[in-house]
Structures are given as structure tokens and as C-alpha cells.
Amino acid sequence: MDIHHEPKNDADSLKKRIRHVFWLYFVMFACFSAYLIKFVASDSRYIVEHTSNPRPRNFTDDDIRRGDIVDANGEILAVSVKDSEKYNREYPFGETFAHIVGFDTFGRSGAESRYNLTLQTLDGEIMQRVNGVFSGAPLQGLGIALTVDAGLQEMAFNGLSGYRGAAVVMEPSTGKILAMASAPSFDPNEISSSWDSLVTDDERSPLLNRAAQGLYPPGSIFKIVTSAAAFEFDPNIESFSYNCEGSAVFGAKRIRCFNSTAHGDVDIARAMAVSCNTFYSTIGVNIGAENMRAVAERLLFNAYYPAPFPLSRSSFALDADSEISEIVETSIGQGKTLITPLHAAVITSAVANGGVMMEPYIVDHAFTKNGKIKDKRLPTAMARAFTLEETAFLTDIMIGVVENGSGKGAAIDGVRIAAKTGTAENSSGGDHGWFTAFAPAEKPCVVVTVIMENAENTARAQALARDIIQYSLNNFDN
Amino acid sequence: MFKIAVMLCRWLFTLYISLFMAQGAKYIMIERGLIKGSGALCVSVQRVSIIFMHLTGFLILAYKPGEFLFDWLTLALGGAGLFFFLGGQFAVDKIYKKGCPLMWNCVFFLMDAGFITLARLDIVSARKQIIWFGVGFAATLLLPLALKFAARSERFELPYLLASLALVASPLAFGERSGGALNWININGWVNFQPSEIVKFSYVIYMAAHFARKNRNAALTPTIFTAVIVCVLTYQRDLGGALIFFMTFMSVLYIATGNVALVAAGLGAACMASVVAFSAFEHVRTRVFAWRDPWADVSDAGYQIVQSLFAIASGRLTGAGLTLGSASYVPVVKSDFIFAAICEEFGAIFGIGVVAAFLTLFYRGAHVALRCANRYYALLAAGFTCVLAFQTFIILGGVTKFIPLTGVTLPFVSYGGSSMLVSVMMIGILQWIYIMNRKTTPIV
Incomplete structure (x- = not known):
């Protein structure tokens, strides 16, 4: 080829500058990766629960037993009970907690709506599913413990x-x-009829x-x-x-x-x-x-x-x-x-x-079916x-x-x-x-x-x- | 049961990508003499992990839960993909003898990750995409032949310039709007293509040819030329495209001239232009506000980015499992936002793996440029690498709210013909330059 070759010095400084540019985009991508990990590891928890996220709203898995909602002392405020075929949601305190706990039987409101995704999240999902296949144990969503005192x-x-x-x-x-x-x-409890x-x-x-x-x-x-x-x-x-x-x-x-x-x-x-x-x-x-x-x-x-x-x-x-x-x-x-x-x-x-x-x-923490505390709110x-x-x-x-x-x-x-x-x-x-x-x-x-x-x-x-x-x-x- | 299997497969995918990354790192270390070992073995392990990823992905996609049957059309598509990847490996080994295998592996890996995701989102697009794989590779395999006849391609500076200008302006005459941007041309209602993609090609050749001349510090013509392209693209509302050209220009200018004052002046002018664009154009303001706080207007201005963040956030580190996510909520998920879909179902670790594959590719691109004894080829390699690197960064940063969103495709991964064609051909040229310069001693 007859293209003129570089004088040595020129070629060296050209290479130096190519390295500069490579290091520039190396740093850019490193920052990006750090940002992505930080986003997924820490910010994502709050983001998935945003009310505009279409996922929880359309997410209805009938196999999952929705988590309980309890007060600060473990008193049950909302619980899923299975009749012959499906789970029904019951609210032992009736109208006392209606605006806080909300309902999940006729649309959703209150904590039932706001924490819908958490209540349907399976902790240790693979273990639960494997266990479910062998023992028939229901898939249990995370429960949430409120800061409220029932008394x-x-x-x-x-x-x-x-x-x-x-x-x-x-x-x-x-x-x-x-x-x-x-x-x-x-x-x-009577929301659909009233x-x-x-x-x-x-x-x-x-x-x-x-x-x-x-x-x-x-x-x-x-x-x-x-x-x-x-x-x-x-x-x-x-x-x-x-x-x-x-x-x-x-x-x-x-x-x-x-x-x-x-x-x-x-x-x-x-x-x-x-x-x-x-x-x-x-x-x-x-x-x-x-x-x-x-x-x-x-x-x-x-x-x-x-x-x-x-x-x-x-x-x-x-x-x-x-x-x-x-x-x-x-x-x-x-x-x-x-x-x-x-x-x-x-x-x-x-x-x-x-x-x-x-x-x-209003939610202090979520808890697994074995009572392990997760996502403690500060x-x-x-x-x-x-x-x-x-x-x-x-x-x-x-x-x-x-x-x-x-x-x-x-x-x-x-x-x-x-x-x-x-x-x-x-x-x-x-x-x-x-x-x-x-x-x-x-x-x-x-x-x-x-x-x-x-x-x-x-x-x-x-x-x-x-x-x-x-x-x-x-x-x-x- | 099937769900359990899919969830366990999340770990398989994480394993494949870790293996792929580890072998890539090992290859580079062996090459640099840091450790002893067989580079060929690393390359083979990488290839095997791509094949396994492909098989795992398509077995999951084709399975019909409840019926205990596989969907034959999906299996056939997976088979065609496998045939393409194996055939592609074979062909590049033949035609690009002594090319860089690491680079090909990264390209195949990215293409396959995109292909599986596309097949999961929309099987029809995946079918079209595999045709584009074929077209792109056919063109790439013909490149060495074409380049043999055009060995002195740097002489045609002016034709490159004129062709670029004509192409970039063509949508103004024949184009149609897509997603607010007027940068598409539709031929016979069959092929949609983005002329600005082709311009990336001719633009880099022009820049390399210009700055390889003796009178190499004459930066006036390329500056005006770039300014015209950037303005036309901005007018067409292709802000991402404009940004890619600008950043490539600045990088090549810096590499070729080393004139820091010129680069600083360029950056200053860009800052002023951004301020002007910000105050003059509504759509620019909307983008910036949607980036600053997409949550302020979740249903309109911030909609795209918020949906993308939901997808990435629900994937967490290991993903929801292939087919178990709901990435279809994300707008334009097949092209610009495909990274969000990948993160949702394969997880952020896999996402980082994708970034690592890109970075390896750019590292090799810089490596190719560094080995060139010839200024024209060094600039050409550096220019193509810059185009790909900035395009990747702009869209990855955009869909994750790292930087303001400007819609461009993710090279090798997104659905889209012209983008795929041009990206693969750029790799082809890089490989060709690599092979040409094998004999010279690299100053690494």
C-alpha cells in the first residue's frame, strides 16, 4: 500500500489520544454500571410499589395466598381464608380499620391497594413452589405489619x-x-353488596x-x-x-x-x-x-x-x-x-x-410466613x-x-x-x-x-x- | 412445575453470562501475557455458553405449559437462530481468517440476547430480525472482497461528504414521522430504514479520510459538515442521532489533531447550542424535565421512562424469569427500550453482562485502532468504535434515567434492520483492519 506512514512521534501521540478516548468511555460505562446496580439494589423497592406500575394491578395469581395485614402487636386486621375453591379476604375489625386497611374484594383501596405487590410477593419463591408441589402447602405472600395499635x-x-x-x-x-x-x-366485608x-x-x-x-x-x-x-x-x-x-x-x-x-x-x-x-x-x-x-x-x-x-x-x-x-x-x-x-x-x-x-x-415492616422481618421501614x-x-x-x-x-x-x-x-x-x-x-x-x-x-x-x-x-x-x- | 423450572433457569442465564464474562477477561489477560493459558479454549467456552443460552431460552419460549407440548413454530425459529449462529461462526472463521474471535463472540452474544428477548416479546418481529441478521452478515462477509477493490478508499473524500448530506436530508423529502421523529424512509411499504444509520458509515470514512491527509489540521470543512448533519437531525427531532454525530466528531477531532483548544471550543459551542435548543424547542424541554423528574408527569411526559424503570426495578438482580415478566407494558420495548425488557426477565446482573460485552467490543475496537501503523485506518477504527460506543451509552443511559432519554437503537440487540446492518458492517471493517495490521507490531 502506498499510503504514507506516520513519523514515529506523530504515531505515538495518536495512540496516546486513542487511549484517552477509550478511557473516557470506559469511565462512562463504569459509572453507568454502578448506577444500574445501585438502582436495582436499593431504589427499586420503592419504585415497584408506585401506584402507576401496571404490574401489581393486573397481577392476579389465584394460587397465591395473599399475606396477612396485622397491627403493631400482631393482631390480625386482614386475612385470606380458603373456602372450597378460592381464597376470601376477611376483615375481623370491620369498619374500624376500613380506611386504613381498605379492601381487596371489590377493586382495591387503602393498604390493600398501596401494598398489593408486597402482599403477593413470595419470599423464597423457588423453595415455596417446590415445597408446594410435594406437600401441597399454599404459596404464601408476604404479610405486612402496620404501625397502628388496634386498641x-x-x-x-x-x-x-x-x-x-x-x-x-x-x-x-x-x-x-x-x-x-x-x-x-x-x-x-360487605363492600360488594353495599x-x-x-x-x-x-x-x-x-x-x-x-x-x-x-x-x-x-x-x-x-x-x-x-x-x-x-x-x-x-x-x-x-x-x-x-x-x-x-x-x-x-x-x-x-x-x-x-x-x-x-x-x-x-x-x-x-x-x-x-x-x-x-x-x-x-x-x-x-x-x-x-x-x-x-x-x-x-x-x-x-x-x-x-x-x-x-x-x-x-x-x-x-x-x-x-x-x-x-x-x-x-x-x-x-x-x-x-x-x-x-x-x-x-x-x-x-x-x-x-x-x-x-x-x-403506616407500614412498619413486611414479614415472611416463618415470621422473619423484611424491609423494615426507617x-x-x-x-x-x-x-x-x-x-x-x-x-x-x-x-x-x-x-x-x-x-x-x-x-x-x-x-x-x-x-x-x-x-x-x-x-x-x-x-x-x-x-x-x-x-x-x-x-x-x-x-x-x-x-x-x-x-x-x-x-x-x-x-x-x-x-x-x-x-x-x-x-x-x- | 414449569414456573419452577423457569425460575431455576434464571440462575442458568446468570451462570452463562458470568462464564462468558470470565472467559473474555481471561482471554485478554492471556493475550497481554498476564497469565498463562489457552486463548482458543476461552473462545470455545464462550461459544458454548452462547449456544447453551440460546437452547435454554428457546426451550422455555417454545414450551406450552399445561399441554406438555412444544410450539413447533417457536422451535423452528430457535433452530433457524441456532443455524445462523453456528453458520455465522463458521463463515467468519473462513472469510475473516485470523480476525479477533473475542469481538465476534461479543457480537453473537448481544445478537442472541436480543433475539431471545424479541422472540419472547413478539415472534413476528423475531422472524423479521433473523432475516436482517442474514442480510447484515451477508453484507459483512462480502466486505473484504469489496475492500480489496477499493483499497484506496480514502481518496474519495468529496463523494462521501455529498452522499452523506444527500442521505441525511432525504427523509425531509421522502420520509415519514415515526414516534415524533422524521428520520425514516419507507420503500414500497416493505422496508423501513433510517438513512441516518447509513450516514454513520459514510461519515466516519469521510472523517478518517480527511484527517489522514497531509494538511491534516484543516478542521473547518468537517466542522461545517458535522454542524449541518447535527442541525438537520435536530430538525428531524432525531436528537439521539445528532448527539452521536457530535460526540464522534469531537472524539475523532481530538484523536486526529490533539488540539485541546479546538475540542474545548467545540464543547463550549455545544453547551451554548444545548441552551438555545432547550429554550427554543418544546420537545427538548420535555425530555429534560422528564429526565429530572419523570414522576411529576407519570401519565404523559414521564410515561416511557417510568414504565422502563418499573420493568428494570421489577427484575431485581436475577430477573423475573423468561416469560414471567411483563415488559410489554414498556413502550417501544422492541427497539429503543429492549434493555429494560432484558433487565426485567434476565435481571440486572445479566444487564451488567450486556454492558460488559459492549465494553469488551469497544476495548477491542480501540485495540484495533492502536495496532494500525497507518493513520487512515487508525482513525477509521477509532471512529467506528466511537459511533458504536456513544450510541450504546446514549440509549442505555436513557432508558435507565442515567441521562436524558433520546431514542436510538441499541446496536446488535434492538429490533431494526438498518441499525443491525450498519452495526455488523462496522464490526466487519474493524475486523478487516485488524487482519490487515496483524503483521505490524502493536504499541499497546
């Missing part, structure tokens, strides 16, 4: 009887949901999980948020004092305290304890709409946060153009602000947990909601609510409880009764949020919260 759940659900409403109980340090009741409820009447019952909406999807005006429990904003944006808030005359005019709006009671000279601690609306309206105007919005959005208003069941999004509407009348209404929890009971519990938990907002979760923080000084301040004024304010009905001898009451005006009738609390104030182990629709006052909600706190102190070692 507490029954107490919460029964406490709501006679009302529409919801109760959420959480462990503030982890985000574990200890109970989550919504009333009225339905019986998942379905038509359930979906058409617009009056009671029994299928709706009010705890996570019900949107309510927060009323005075929003004063926790307003207090936090005041602490951040008003350096003199702790010495600020105001003379309450029972009502006052702000812009075009007259704000009244409950029953137009004149509270006289109040500071923020007293105003929180007696839930003084004129005081909070005044500081709301001082804080300003945009500062208030910044705090609310940091607390995940107008946002979705990760949760193992369908959520509604709490909304906060103030912006730079808001009128004074809107600002004052918002600062006492009226106006356009809406919140879910779960979100109220999550915010209260953040106060109880030194300002760290934990992601709420608590995860999802936001830094408050500073430590801020939580100390909020806890102090919330203690006053139970010790000498509107929340005396929840008091328990020898236990310091931090709480806030709320009576929320609404368009559906009598005021909603809110109560959100945590205890013991110095080392919180339980957060409880209760709402009873159209209850007119908070007495029943306080009594239920007190019982729940008492139960938790007796049963959960801390």
Missing part, C-alpha cells in the same frame, strides 16, 4: 361515634401513625378518608402557625401586649372573640390560652401576608408530601395583594385556609419533635419546620391552653399536655370542633388531632384526646 384505633373510632369527623394519632419522633380513624365508615349505596351517599360520604382527604377550615388551631410566624418576624412578640375588648375592626372586617368575651390586657401566652381572636388579628396584620405565606408553605401548605395513602393538599391563599380583611381572617384560621386532619397532626408532631417534620408512615425527616427555640416557645404557650385556658377538658393529673383548641366556622352548619395536642410536653410520645364536624364546641374532641393520651401513656413505654 387505640378502636378507641379513636368509637370516640367519633355520632359525629362525622376524624382522629389521627402519631408518634412525633418517628412519624408512625398509631391510629387514624374516619367516621362514618363502612364494612369492607357498594352502590356507599358511592351514592353524598350526605355522609362513608368511603372518604376524612383524616387524609377531608379539607376543613382550621379555625383557632391555626394560631399555632400564626404564633410561629410572629416569633420569627416580630422580635418583641414575647413582651407585646394588647387590650382585647371582645371585638375589633380591621379594614372592612369586624373580628369577634368567641361569645364576644372581652379578654382585657393579654400577652401572646394568654391570648393563645384563651384563643383571643382580636389579639391574633392584630399580630397577623403586623406579620404581613407574604411572611405568613412563607411560614405556611414551609409547613407544607399548598404542597403534597409523601404518604402511603391518597392525600388532599392543604391550602393557604394569602399573597402580596391580599386585603387586610383576608389577612386577619387567615391569622385566626378562617378565610380560605383549608387543612386536612393528618396535616394538622403532622404540624403538631413537628412542634413536639423539636421542629423536625417526620414523614407519616423513619425519614421531610422538612425542618421550626427552630428549637421556636418549638420551646410554641410548647410553652400550648401548655397554657390546657393548664388555664380553653383546653382544660383534656387535662390529666400529673401530665403536662400542650394543645390548641379550635372552633371553625363553616358553610355546612354548626362550628367544627378541633383539638390538637401532644404529651408529655417535656418528652412527647404521642400526638393526637381530633375533628368533629358541626360539634359546636370542642368538649367532645378534648375528652377523646384525653382518653387517647391516657391510653398511650399507659401502653407505650417511653
Whole structure:
């Protein structure tokens, strides 16, 4: 061939550069392989359970005995029982756990839907199948153990009887949901026969999980948020004092305290304890709409946060153009602000947990048929909601609510409880009764949020919260 | 029972791929004198593991559970595949005497992994694919003959350039849109082909010929030429194709000139162009957002990538078992997303094996370039290797959300005629250059 050959030096540097390029793509592919292994080994677990994955939804293997769902103490909440030919799903607790556990007999909902793939996953699949061929043992899907305590759940659900409403109980340090009741409820054992009447019952909406999807005006429990904003944006808030005359005019709006009671000279601690609306309206105007919005959005208003069941999004509407009348209404929890009971519990938990907002979760782990624990869930923080000084301040004024304010009905001898009451005006009738609390104030182990629709006052909600706190102190070692 | 067998076979497939990888590594070490042993033995073991993989795969696919019977059509297809692979081995041994057996083995392995997956997903496509195997190999086997008559192929710089331009622009006149991209031509309603695939071929020859000239630092013409191709492809919405040409250009430019300033300028220009494309074109923005957070829009913009991630994630490390996955949920799973299907049913370890086979191929490509005493052939080998390497990286990274997704085929594995033809022919040329330069002492 007559193609001219390279001078030696040129050829050497050409080869050097070819090596450079080869090393470049070697590194590229090495990074890719590492990424793929990491993806499959660690991220894949959460991805396969995504609700958009068509696999679990269409995956119906009749041979597999679906895993059990049990509470934190191993109490059975859902179990598959075989009749002559196929497995039937039974729910021993009926309507008490309906919104949490859901159903698998007529479509799917709740944990039955969210953890469908896990419940049908065979641990040691080959061994199980081989064993099944020889011994006829059924193929057993993984069970899941919830964080919920059945006794507490029954107490919460029964406490709501006679009302529409919801109760959420959480462990503030982890985000574990200890109970989550919504009333009225339905019986998942009867779902296929009662379905038509359930979906058409617009009056009671029994299928709706009010705890996570019900949107309510927060009323005075929003004063926790307003207090936090005041602490951040008003350096003199702790010495600020105001003379309450029972009502006052702000812009075009007259704000009244409950029953137009004149509270006289109040500071923020007293105003929180007696839930003084004129005081909070005044500081709301001082804080300003945009500062208030910044705090609310940091607390995940107008946002979705990760949760193992369908959520509604709490909304906060103030912006730079808001009128004074809107600002004052918002600062006492009226106006356009809406919140879910779960979100109220999550915010209260953040106060109880030194300002760290934990992601709420409901499944603690999965377990095999031999009882081996798999996929243990670890608590995860999802936001830094408050500073430590801020939580100390909020806890102090919330203690006053139970010790000498509107929340005396929840008091328990020898236990310091931090709480806030709320009576929320609404368009559906009598005021909603809110109560959100945590205890013991110095080392919180339980957060409880209760709402009873159209209850007119908070007495029943306080009594239920007190019982729940008492139960938790007796049963959960801390 | 059958399910148990299929599940046990997952370990067989993992075993085959481990054996294949281990023997490949051993071959390279023997070649480099790091250990003693027989390279021919390694090659044979690799071939046997491909044959076993093929047999295992098709026995599973053809079995009809419950009926205790095999499906004859599937068996026949498997038999045809086996005939092709054995015949192919034999033919390359004859025609490409003293070629690199490791490279052929990797190509056969990748083709077979793709073929089994295709037969599992859609038997009709697998039947068409085996015809393309045949066409691709026939062309590749004729290459040495053609090259003998065109030994001085580097002289036809201008024709390559003009042919490339005509081909790349042809879909604008005759083409039709497929999946949003206007880069296909349909002949008689029978064959669909992507002209840009053929251009990869002529483009690399042009680049090698240009930079092999005496006045080798004149980078202006290739720059303009590449810019035109990249722009036309971008206009046709073939972003993946545009990216392959650009990266190949930068690599060959760097190898040929060693001019770091020029390369840096090229990368800078590319960054600016990406910013412009990002703000000007909706479809570019959609891709980037779908990569950043496909979960934000699971049903539309993020749909493809999310479905692909579901498939790969459900396969875990050893896969769901052949026929036991549900990869059909993944869009365009036969061509662009075939890697997701492979990962779902064979598992991520097998997926890593596929990556390793590609990497071995590119290592050999670089090896071929390094042994060339002649600048033209060195550039040619390096250029083809770059085209294949970047194409592989773009699509593997794309379907796994490692980089933004731009649809191109996975060489040797994806369903698709023109891609298969061109990829195999590139290997043919690499082999030919390897054989030509056997006598010279490589500076490794």
C-alpha cells in the first residue's frame, strides 16, 4: 500500500489520544454500571410499589395466598381464608380499620391497594413452589405489619361515634401513625353488596378518608402557625401586649372573640390560652401576608408530601395583594385556609419533635410466613419546620391552653399536655370542633388531632384526646 | 412445575453470562501475557455458553405449559437462530481468517440476547430480525472482497461528504414521522430504514479520510459538515442521532489533531447550542424535565421512562424469569427500550453482562485502532468504535434515567434492520483492519 506512514512521534501521540478516548468511555460505562446496580439494589423497592406500575394491578395469581395485614402487636386486621375453591379476604375489625386497611374484594383501596405487590410477593419463591408441589402447602405472600395499635384505633373510632369527623394519632419522633380513624365508615366485608349505596351517599360520604382527604377550615388551631410566624418576624412578640375588648375592626372586617368575651390586657401566652381572636388579628396584620405565606408553605401548605395513602393538599391563599380583611381572617384560621386532619397532626408532631417534620408512615415492616422481618421501614425527616427555640416557645404557650385556658377538658393529673383548641366556622352548619395536642410536653410520645364536624364546641374532641393520651401513656413505654 | 423450572433457569442465564464474562477477561489477560493459558479454549467456552443460552431460552419460549407440548413454530425459529449462529461462526472463521474471535463472540452474544428477548416479546418481529441478521452478515462477509477493490478508499473524500448530506436530508423529502421523529424512509411499504444509520458509515470514512491527509489540521470543512448533519437531525427531532454525530466528531477531532483548544471550543459551542435548543424547542424541554423528574408527569411526559424503570426495578438482580415478566407494558420495548425488557426477565446482573460485552467490543475496537501503523485506518477504527460506543451509552443511559432519554437503537440487540446492518458492517471493517495490521507490531 502506498499510503504514507506516520513519523514515529506523530504515531505515538495518536495512540496516546486513542487511549484517552477509550478511557473516557470506559469511565462512562463504569459509572453507568454502578448506577444500574445501585438502582436495582436499593431504589427499586420503592419504585415497584408506585401506584402507576401496571404490574401489581393486573397481577392476579389465584394460587397465591395473599399475606396477612396485622397491627403493631400482631393482631390480625386482614386475612385470606380458603373456602372450597378460592381464597376470601376477611376483615375481623370491620369498619374500624376500613380506611386504613381498605379492601381487596371489590377493586382495591387503602393498604390493600398501596401494598398489593408486597402482599403477593413470595419470599423464597423457588423453595415455596417446590415445597408446594410435594406437600401441597399454599404459596404464601408476604404479610405486612402496620404501625397502628388496634386498641387505640378502636378507641379513636368509637370516640367519633355520632359525629362525622376524624382522629389521627402519631408518634412525633418517628412519624408512625398509631391510629387514624374516619367516621362514618363502612364494612369492607360487605363492600360488594353495599357498594352502590356507599358511592351514592353524598350526605355522609362513608368511603372518604376524612383524616387524609377531608379539607376543613382550621379555625383557632391555626394560631399555632400564626404564633410561629410572629416569633420569627416580630422580635418583641414575647413582651407585646394588647387590650382585647371582645371585638375589633380591621379594614372592612369586624373580628369577634368567641361569645364576644372581652379578654382585657393579654400577652401572646394568654391570648393563645384563651384563643383571643382580636389579639391574633392584630399580630397577623403586623406579620404581613407574604411572611405568613412563607411560614405556611414551609409547613407544607399548598404542597403534597409523601404518604402511603391518597392525600388532599392543604391550602393557604394569602399573597402580596391580599386585603387586610383576608389577612386577619387567615391569622385566626378562617378565610380560605383549608387543612386536612393528618396535616394538622403532622404540624403538631413537628412542634413536639423539636421542629423536625417526620414523614407519616403506616407500614412498619413486611414479614415472611416463618415470621422473619423484611424491609423494615426507617423513619425519614421531610422538612425542618421550626427552630428549637421556636418549638420551646410554641410548647410553652400550648401548655397554657390546657393548664388555664380553653383546653382544660383534656387535662390529666400529673401530665403536662400542650394543645390548641379550635372552633371553625363553616358553610355546612354548626362550628367544627378541633383539638390538637401532644404529651408529655417535656418528652412527647404521642400526638393526637381530633375533628368533629358541626360539634359546636370542642368538649367532645378534648375528652377523646384525653382518653387517647391516657391510653398511650399507659401502653407505650417511653 | 414449569414456573419452577423457569425460575431455576434464571440462575442458568446468570451462570452463562458470568462464564462468558470470565472467559473474555481471561482471554485478554492471556493475550497481554498476564497469565498463562489457552486463548482458543476461552473462545470455545464462550461459544458454548452462547449456544447453551440460546437452547435454554428457546426451550422455555417454545414450551406450552399445561399441554406438555412444544410450539413447533417457536422451535423452528430457535433452530433457524441456532443455524445462523453456528453458520455465522463458521463463515467468519473462513472469510475473516485470523480476525479477533473475542469481538465476534461479543457480537453473537448481544445478537442472541436480543433475539431471545424479541422472540419472547413478539415472534413476528423475531422472524423479521433473523432475516436482517442474514442480510447484515451477508453484507459483512462480502466486505473484504469489496475492500480489496477499493483499497484506496480514502481518496474519495468529496463523494462521501455529498452522499452523506444527500442521505441525511432525504427523509425531509421522502420520509415519514415515526414516534415524533422524521428520520425514516419507507420503500414500497416493505422496508423501513433510517438513512441516518447509513450516514454513520459514510461519515466516519469521510472523517478518517480527511484527517489522514497531509494538511491534516484543516478542521473547518468537517466542522461545517458535522454542524449541518447535527442541525438537520435536530430538525428531524432525531436528537439521539445528532448527539452521536457530535460526540464522534469531537472524539475523532481530538484523536486526529490533539488540539485541546479546538475540542474545548467545540464543547463550549455545544453547551451554548444545548441552551438555545432547550429554550427554543418544546420537545427538548420535555425530555429534560422528564429526565429530572419523570414522576411529576407519570401519565404523559414521564410515561416511557417510568414504565422502563418499573420493568428494570421489577427484575431485581436475577430477573423475573423468561416469560414471567411483563415488559410489554414498556413502550417501544422492541427497539429503543429492549434493555429494560432484558433487565426485567434476565435481571440486572445479566444487564451488567450486556454492558460488559459492549465494553469488551469497544476495548477491542480501540485495540484495533492502536495496532494500525497507518493513520487512515487508525482513525477509521477509532471512529467506528466511537459511533458504536456513544450510541450504546446514549440509549442505555436513557432508558435507565442515567441521562436524558433520546431514542436510538441499541446496536446488535434492538429490533431494526438498518441499525443491525450498519452495526455488523462496522464490526466487519474493524475486523478487516485488524487482519490487515496483524503483521505490524502493536504499541499497546
